[in-house]
Amino acid sequence: MRKVVVIGGGAAGMMAAVTAARLGASVTLFEKNEKLGKKLYITGKGRCNVTNACDADTFIDHVVTNPRFLYSSFGKFNNWDMYDFLEQQGLSLQIERGDRVFPASNKSSDVIRTMQNAMDRAGVQWHLHTAVHSLWMEPWKEPVLPDGQSAEEGTSGSPEGVIASEKSTRKGRKIHGREAHAEKSRYTGACRGVVLENGKKIPADAVIVATGGLSYPTTGSTGDGYEFARSAGMEVTPCCPSLVPFDAVIGENILCRELQGLSLRNVAVTVSDEAKLLYSGFGEMLFTHFGVSGPLMLSASSEVTRQMHQNGKPLPLVIDLKPALSRQQLDARFLREFKAGANRHMKNVLGAVYPSKLVPVMLRLSGISPEVCAREVTRGEREKLLDITKNLPVTLLRTRGFSEAIITQGGVVVREIDPASMESRRVSGLYFAGEVLDVDAYTGGFNLQVAWTTGYAAGNAAAKKGTE
Numbered sequence: 001m002r003k004v005v006v007i008g009g010g011a012a013g014m015m016a017a018v019t020a021a022r023l024g025a026s027v028t029l030f031e032k033n034e035k036l037g038k039k040l041y042i043t044g045k046g047r048c049n050v051t052n053a054c055d056a057d058t059f060i061d062h063v064v065t066n067p068r069f070l071y072s073s074f075g076k077f078n079n080w081d082m083y084d085f086l087e088q089q090g091l092s093l094q095i096e097r098g099d100r101v102f103p104a105s106n107k108s109s110d111v112i113r114t115m116q117n118a119m120d121r122a123g124v125q126w127h128l129h130t131a132v133h134s135l136w137m138e139p140w141k142e143p144v145l146p147d148g149q150s151a152e153e154g155t156s157g158s159p160e161g162v163i164a165s166e167k168s169t170r171k172g173r174k175i176h177g178r179e180a181h182a183e184k185s186r187y188t189g190a191c192r193g194v195v196l197e198n199g200k201k202i203p204a205d206a207v208i209v210a211t212g213g214l215s216y217p218t219t220g221s222t223g224d225g226y227e228f229a230r231s232a233g234m235e236v237t238p239c240c241p242s243l244v245p246f247d248a249v250i251g252e253n254i255l256c257r258e259l260q261g262l263s264l265r266n267v268a269v270t271v272s273d274e275a276k277l278l279y280s281g282f283g284e285m286l287f288t289h290f291g292v293s294g295p296l297m298l299s300a301s302s303e304v305t306r307q308m309h310q311n312g313k314p315l316p317l318v319i320d321l322k323p324a325l326s327r328q329q330l331d332a333r334f335l336r337e338f339k340a341g342a343n344r345h346m347k348n349v350l351g352a353v354y355p356s357k358l359v360p361v362m363l364r365l366s367g368i369s370p371e372v373c374a375r376e377v378t379r380g381e382r383e384k385l386l387d388i389t390k391n392l393p394v395t396l397l398r399t400r401g402f403s404e405a406i407i408t409q410g411g412v413v414v415r416e417i418d419p420a421s422m423e424s425r426r427v428s429g430l431y432f433a434g435e436v437l438d439v440d441a442y443t444g445g446f447n448l449q450v451a452w453t454t455g456y457a458a459g460n461a462a463a464k465k466g467t468e
């Protein structure tokens with residue numbers, strides 16, 4: 001019977017474990033937290049948007065980084081397979097606006113319970129409060145354990161093995177720079193199992209790394225999988241927070257705090273870098289005490305986060321507050337409003353055009369006094385108001401950090417991974433699934449589906465390898 005070890009009890013890990021166990025493998029899952037699915041619990045504002053009920057092309061269109069890597073695994077286990085899987089496990093689902101799929105109970109805890117029950121039924125042994133410290137790799141090399149003790153064998157372990165992780169040098173001899181690089185490049189071969197934080201070695205025929213990324217680290221995603229990958233000589237692209245709000249100012253210096261809580265619906269936005277358009281979208285955004293957030297801004301972050309993190313340069317965001325109106329139509333609207341309220345102050349007249357919180361900011365940016373009567377507004381002032389209504393300038397200073405990011409952009413380089421099996425091309429017996437991979441998508445249930453799909457592929461291949 002093949003022994004499969006899964007590192008991480010999130011979406012990808014639980015799906016990998018169920019899949020491998022159903023195929024007859026002896027599966028052990030290690031989760032460092034006190035419970036399974038800690039991140040799943042907070043998804044979809046506690047309701048868990050488990051997947052999206054779209055067609056395959058739409059699904060792939062919503063994957064931002066490395067969509068093509070998913071073709072093969074998605075072909076074997078897609079969003080509808082996940083839908084059926086959950087319903088077969090007794091979880092009723094409902095499809096909402098934007099084809100988002102939620103449990104009918106609106107409780108993410110029901111998704112976790114469903115996955116846990118599926119693991120139990122399939123015979124997965126899962127252990128909480130159990131952090132994996134490092135991978136146990138071939139070729140043989142003198143092991144260095146966390147506290148310097150000698151390695152204790154697991155139940156049927158081989159005397160051969162090497163503990164391959166930069167973490168393994170934490171309390172042992174430290175290696176740096178070139179030496180570390182040379183050390184890493186030697187770690188090719190096969191993965192023989194894992195070493196737990198307590199020093200215990202657990203042998204396995206296959207190890208699936210499903211440790212998540214770096215977002216919301218309090219849920220357990222602290223980047224351990226990247227270290228495991230690097231220690232196995234694999235490449236990891238730099239990680240940045242994505243699906244994340246921005247620190248921002250309106251114009252050059254008006255604090256967004258003035259508009260805190262203001263939600264703008266049906267606006268069109270663009271983010272560009274000089275002449276190059278980086279993002280354009282239509283929908284809803286929100287002003288916060290620090291900057292801008294909401295669905296449009298989260299999507300925009302997916303397209304610009306890497307660039308912002310690479311060069312640290314602010315980017316201009318331009319908001320069209322009235323995208324349904326041409327400039328001429330908007331001018332005609334202004335003229336109507338100004339005529340109807342000819343003797344009223346502009347601060348009151350503009351209340352018919354913009355949300356009340358926005359009025360003082362629009363007046364300031366257009367240089368019109370709030371106390372001036374509508375009939376006194378000059379053509380030039382009206383033109384200026386038109387300009388900023390169609391092109392409200394906001395400066396995106398930087399993205400917020402990982403603690404506020406829904407997903408990590410970057411991760412284990414996908415060309416190092418076989419896209420059908422999720423096995424490392426460099427290290428036999430070592431598999432990766434979920435957010436630890438350099439794959440990320442927009443909101444809408446797509447990121448969880450990436451975890452289910454890649455988890456399924458890894459579990460399937462890990463259980464079957466060498467048996468077909």
Ligand SMILES: Cc1cc2nc3c(=O)[nH]c(=O)nc-3n(C[C@H](O)[C@H](O)[C@H](O)COP(=O)(O)OP(=O)(O)OC[C@H]3O[C@@H](n4cnc5c(N)ncnc54)[C@H](O)[C@@H]3O)c2cc1C
Binds near residue numbers: 012032225435445
């Ligand atoms: C606030 C928020 C809301 C979200 N909402 C949605 C949504 O509604 N729909 C959607 O599609 N996506 C959503 N996402 C994204 C989604 O949660 C992730 O894409 C998904 O959880 C990734 O699954 P994963 O299994 O790869 O990683 P994780 O869910 O992060 O699981 C990794 C697990 O590995 C464990 N682990 C890590 N290192 C070790 C170690 N060394 N030893 C043992 N265990 C370890 C961690 O404790 C963790 O439990 C949301 C994310 C956030 C932060």
